[in-house]
Amino acid sequence: MADGQWLTFVALILPFAGAAAAPFLTRALGHNAAWVLALVPVFLFVHFAGFLGAIAAGDAVGGGYSWIDSLDVDFSWYLDGLSLTFALLISGIGTLIVLYSGGYLKGHRQQGRFFSFILMFMGAMQGLVVADSFLMLFVFWELTSIASFLLIGFDHGREAARRAALQALIVTGAGGLSLLAGLLVIRNATGANSLSALLQVGDGLREAPLYLAALLLVLGGAFTKSAQFPFHFWLPNAMEAPTPVSAYLHSATMVKAGVYLLMRLNPVMGETALWETVLPVFGGTTLIVGTLLAVRQTDLKLMLAYTTVASLGLLVMLTGFGSEVAVEAAVLYLIAHSMFKGALFMVAGAVDHETGTRDLTKLGGLRRAMPITFAAALLAAMSMGGLPPFFGFLAKEEIYAGIGTGGSWSLFFTAVSLIGNALMFAIGFAVGLRPFTGETVETPRHAHEGPVLLWLGPVVLAAAGLLAALFSGFSHYFLSSPMASAVTGRPVEIAISVVPHIGLPLLLSAVTIVLGIGAYLTLDPARHAMARLLAAIGWGPDRGFDQFVRGTIRLSVFVTRIVQNGRLDIYMTATFIALALSLLVPMIRFGELPSWPVFVPLRFYEWTVLVIALIGLAAVVYARDRLTAIVSLGIQGFAVALLFMLLGAPDLSFTQFMVETLSVVILALVMTRLRLSPADHRPLGQRTLDVSVAALCGTALGLLLLRVSQLPFDLALSDFFAENARVIAHGRNIVNVIIVDFRGLDTLGEIAVVMIAGLAILALVRIQAGKPAAKPAGRD
Amino acid sequence: MRTLIFRTTAPYLTALMVLFSIFVLLRGHNEPGGGFIGGLIAASAFAIYGIACGVSPVRRALYFHPMAISAFGLLVSATSGVVSLFFDVPFLTGLWTTIDLLGLPVDFSTVILFDIGVYFVVLGSITSIALALEEREHA
Numbered sequence: 001m002a003d004g005q006w007l008t009f010v011a012l013i014l015p016f017a018g019a020a021a022a023p024f025l026t027r028a029l030g031h032n033a034a035w036v037l038a039l040v041p042v043f044l045f046v047h048f049a050g051f052l053g054a055i056a057a058g059d060a061v062g063g064g065y066s067w068i069d070s071l072d073v074d075f076s077w078y079l080d081g082l083s084l085t086f087a088l089l090i091s092g093i094g095t096l097i098v099l100y101s102g103g104y105l106k107g108h109r110q111q112g113r114f115f116s117f118i119l120m121f122m123g124a125m126q127g128l129v130v131a132d133s134f135l136m137l138f139v140f141w142e143l144t145s146i147a148s149f150l151l152i153g154f155d156h157g158r159e160a161a162r163r164a165a166l167q168a169l170i171v172t173g174a175g176g177l178s179l180l181a182g183l184l185v186i187r188n189a190t191g192a193n194s195l196s197a198l199l200q201v202g203d204g205l206r207e208a209p210l211y212l213a214a215l216l217l218v219l220g221g222a223f224t225k226s227a228q229f230p231f232h233f234w235l236p237n238a239m240e241a242p243t244p245v246s247a248y249l250h251s252a253t254m255v256k257a258g259v260y261l262l263m264r265l266n267p268v269m270g271e272t273a274l275w276e277t278v279l280p281v282f283g284g285t286t287l288i289v290g291t292l293l294a295v296r297q298t299d300l301k302l303m304l305a306y307t308t309v310a311s312l313g314l315l316v317m318l319t320g321f322g323s324e325v326a327v328e329a330a331v332l333y334l335i336a337h338s339m340f341k342g343a344l345f346m347v348a349g350a351v352d353h354e355t356g357t358r359d360l361t362k363l364g365g366l367r368r369a370m371p372i373t374f375a376a377a378l379l380a381a382m383s384m385g386g387l388p389p390f391f392g393f394l395a396k397e398e399i400y401a402g403i404g405t406g407g408s409w410s411l412f413f414t415a416v417s418l419i420g421n422a423l424m425f426a427i428g429f430a431v432g433l434r435p436f437t438g439e440t441v442e443t444p445r446h447a448h449e450g451p452v453l454l455w456l457g458p459v460v461l462a463a464a465g466l467l468a469a470l471f472s473g474f475s476h477y478f479l480s481s482p483m484a485s486a487v488t489g490r491p492v493e494i495a496i497s498v499v500p501h502i503g504l505p506l507l508l509s510a511v512t513i514v515l516g517i518g519a520y521l522t523l524d525p526a527r528h529a530m531a532r533l534l535a536a537i538g539w540g541p542d543r544g545f546d547q548f549v550r551g552t553i554r555l556s557v558f559v560t561r562i563v564q565n566g567r568l569d570i571y572m573t574a575t576f577i578a579l580a581l582s583l584l585v586p587m588i589r590f591g592e593l594p595s596w597p598v599f600v601p602l603r604f605y606e607w608t609v610l611v612i613a614l615i616g617l618a619a620v621v622y623a624r625d626r627l628t629a630i631v632s633l634g635i636q637g638f639a640v641a642l643l644f645m646l647l648g649a650p651d652l653s654f655t656q657f658m659v660e661t662l663s664v665v666i667l668a669l670v671m672t673r674l675r676l677s678p679a680d681h682r683p684l685g686q687r688t689l690d691v692s693v694a695a696l697c698g699t700a701l702g703l704l705l706l707r708v709s710q711l712p713f714d715l716a717l718s719d720f721f722a723e724n725a726r727v728i729a730h731g732r733n734i735v736n737v738i739i740v741d742f743r744g745l746d747t748l749g750e751i752a753v754v755m756i757a758g759l760a761i762l763a764l765v766r767i768q769a770g771k772p773a774a775k776p777a778g779r780d
Numbered sequence: 781m782r783t784l785i786f787r788t789t790a791p792y793l794t795a796l797m798v799l800f801s802i803f804v805l806l807r808g809h810n811e812p813g814g815g816f817i818g819g820l821i822a823a824s825a826f827a828i829y830g831i832a833c834g835v836s837p838v839r840r841a842l843y844f845h846p847m848a849i850s851a852f853g854l855l856v857s858a859t860s861g862v863v864s865l866f867f868d869v870p871f872l873t874g875l876w877t878t879i880d881l882l883g884l885p886v887d888f889s890t891v892i893l894f895d896i897g898v899y900f901v902v903l904g905s906i907t908s909i910a911l912a913l914e915e916r917e918h919a
Contacts, residue, residue, distance in 0.1 A: 650812040651812045651813070651814070651817070654812055654813070654817050655816065655817050655820065658817060658820035658821060658824060659820065661824055662820060662823065662824050662827065662906060662910075665824070665827050665831075665910065666827075666909065666910060666913060669910065669913035669914060670913060673913055729874055729891070730809070730874075730876055730887065730889070730891075731809040731810055731891075732809070732810040732811070733808060733809055733810050733811055733812060733813070733814070735812075735814070736808045736809055736813070736814040736895075737809065739814060739815075739816065739898075740809075740814070740815070740874075740891050740894050740895045740898070741874045741891050744861065744872040744874075744891075744894060745861075745871070745872055747857075747894075747898060748857055748858060748861065748872070748894075751853065751854055751857060751897070751898050751901040751902070752854055754850075754901055754902060754905050755847075755850045755851065755853075755854055755901050755904070755905050757905065758847065758850060758904070758905030758906070758908055758909055759847060759905075761909050761912070762847065762908055762909065762912050765909075765912040765913060766912070
């Protein structure tokens with residue numbers, strides 16, 4: 001294998017190794033472990049940055065190892081402009097987030113666990129974006145959901161955190177299953193087993209009859225992960241997580257996995273009427289709903305969360321719009337958003353950490369206390385608002401250029417993005433400017449600048465948003481253009497720079513800014529208006545989720561009451577009726593009933609044994625009390641054991657004797673323990689039913705055995721064992737040799753079952769013994 | 781059940797049955813018998829002891845919890861299969877060797893280890909069920 005290949009494998013594994021080491025490191029180094037752990041994403045960043053040149057030149061780097069040959073599953077990765085940009089964002093922002101967490105959770109008892117989860121997520125996300133084979137894509141996709149669940153529920157002492165974690169897991173996990181189904185459909189339709197193979201099929205998928213099914217299933221995965229309306233509700237709830245998580249998972253990376261998927265599939269699934277309708281409509285709706293709901297909030301993190309929902313909507317809308325420029329805009333906006341939103345989240349966290357509140361109405365005048373944070377916040381807010389000379393400005397110019405290409409369709413979406421962008425402008429400055437200006441307000445904690453770990457992240461990200469725009473030729477060449485080429489499937493050159501170019505986009509940008517300033521100034525009345533409106537509507541998907549969960553629980557309780565009613569007699573009746581029917585119905589249906597058996601003359605002692613068995617049976621039926629019945633059942637069993645002996649199966653007979661003895665002993669013990677009345681007083685109706693079920697089962701089994709013994713007997717196995725028992729297995733007792741040697745694995749399984757059954761019975765007996773008040777399982 | 785005769789003879793009966801169960805276990809490879817049936821015999825021996833003299837003497841006599849004996853048996857059986865991996869043959873392949881025991885050649889194999897494991901699993905599981913049911917003082 002090539003060296004680079006080996007290193008990429010290490011890069012994919014390293015975060016998980018870091019996750020394993022994190023708790024120990026944190027125990028040894030305290031919060032300074034962040035400096036060491038940050039080396040993991042730094043390594044990833046440097047490693048993936050090494051591919052920049054090759055990929056900017058238009059290559060795609062693949063690699064991997066075959067994993068399960070028989071299932072055609074590989075551990076393989078595929079790096080092109082799209083996955084590389086994502087990989088760099090994940091590892092780059094990941095570095096800052098690890099450092100930030102070191103400051104944010106300094107002194108927290110579970111900081112080691114937090115690092116561990118964050119690195120685990122990083123590994124999953126990294127794997128997701130570079131995965132080539134469908135299986136890997138799916139596994140990493142679900143791993144990100146699980147990591148997100150762990151991180152949202154990090155503060156698991158609070159019920160809100162537990163609920164949010166579970167909600168995110170259910171929504172994104174269900175989406176993951178939908179994605180799995182979608183990938184299977186795609187594989188069926190095209191035969192492709194990996195993304196790189198899929199990208200080669202061209203129009204194959206679009207023209208496949210299963211296109212619609214594949215599209216809907218994939219969208220189910222992408223829309224839940226990327227919080228598109230009406231699945232957006234889990235994302236704001238996920239703000240229960242510590243702020244580094246919100247900054248990393250729920251704005252910069254994980255929620256973009258859905259967008260990544262759509263962009264990845266755009267070359268093979270896009271450019272159809274369906275794609276270009278569904279995506280913009282859902283994305284546009286999400287954009288408007290997200291921004292309107294953001295206006296309603298006063299919590300800094302929630303405001304940012306709803307604008308994240310809106311931004312994701314914007315990205316989906318642009319990806320599905322169907323013009324090359326719109327895709328370029330999506331690419332630029334995605335990069336810009338990761339930087340400014342990550343920075344703003346970290347700012348919100350730092351403000352919360354230093355002042356003790358993140359309620360917008362309780363903050364003000366922080367510019368003097370927290371100057372560095374303020375600078376970072378302002379830069380990020382300017383990028384979010386789309387002001388020159390920031391990367392957000394380039395993105396917005398491109399958005400308007402991409403959407404406003406003519407037709408009423410684009411006029412409508414221009415209006416949508418105009419409103420959305422203006423509101424995002426207002427929210428961006430509400431978060432990035434308002435807490436820092438105006439009169440100094442008394443906060444729960446005395447505000448002062450946070451430690452370097454807290455401001456490093458936002459400063460670097462905000463500065464990156466500025467530098468990437470100033471040196472746009474550089475960033476386009478290495479990041480934006482290769483990524484846009486990967487998304488469109490053709491070589492694309494992005495040329496936009498901060499130098500203003502007079503035209504419609506610039507005009508629309510100006511309008512956006514004017515509208516945005518207006519919205520910023522009227523934010524408070526707008527908030528009250530939104531609050532009244534939402535109160536009037538009353539119902540939302542979040543509440544719907546609760547209703548859905550409650551309904552599911554109620555349904556399962558209802559079904560359980562019917563199926564698992566706790567009455568042993570009903571279980572047994574059902575089991576035996578099912579047994580009898582499953583034997584009798586096929587036999588009658590397929591005409592496999594046995595012919596009348598030929599009776600051989602029996603010897604005197606054989607008759608005697610049979611008569612003893614029958615007497616035992618009669619005694620069971622007519623026994624006056626239960627104990628007699630149990631012992632009589634043993635008589636019948638012994639008689640059968642004797643028969644085995646007479647017919648030349650000593651081992652079987654031996655075992656039968658012991659099993660019968662122990663059954664009698666154990667049954668008798670159970671009977672005394674259950675404190676049943678000594679005799680059997682079933683009502684006549686019950687008796688009739690039980691007798692018929694018993695007779696039915698007996699008949700069915702008897703007929704089956706007769707039928708089986710009438711079929712031609714294949715001696716191949718018997719001959720083999722008889723021949724080889726001595727030769728191969730060194731034993732003369734064929735039965736034993738089969739048990740311990742030829743079929744040793746079966747026996748191993750069986751004794752494991754014996755032991756587990758023993759454990760279960762022990763537990764059952766204990767429960768009964770421990771709770772004398774508990775209702776006994778059997779009744780009379 | 782606690783008649784004088786039963787109580788007096790039960791320990792001897794148990795000892796004899798346990799001895800017999802070991803005999804049955806060891807001869808199983810060539811004559812009728814084996815781990816499963818041996819385990820059943822031993823389990824019924826302890827069950828009888830428990831019925832005659834109460835559960836706590838049995839637990840004392842066994843020293844280990846019967847379930848632990850069962851788990852030990854499963855471990856023995858599983859490990860006896862692992863041995864074959866060191867000889868580059870598939871899992872659970874029987875390996876044979878002859879040991880010179882006091883001048884007497886005795887065939888020894890991983891198969892007999894496996895069978896001993898089966899013996900302990902059956903003995904432990906059944907005994908623990910029987911003893912748990914016999915334990916009436918907690919009921």
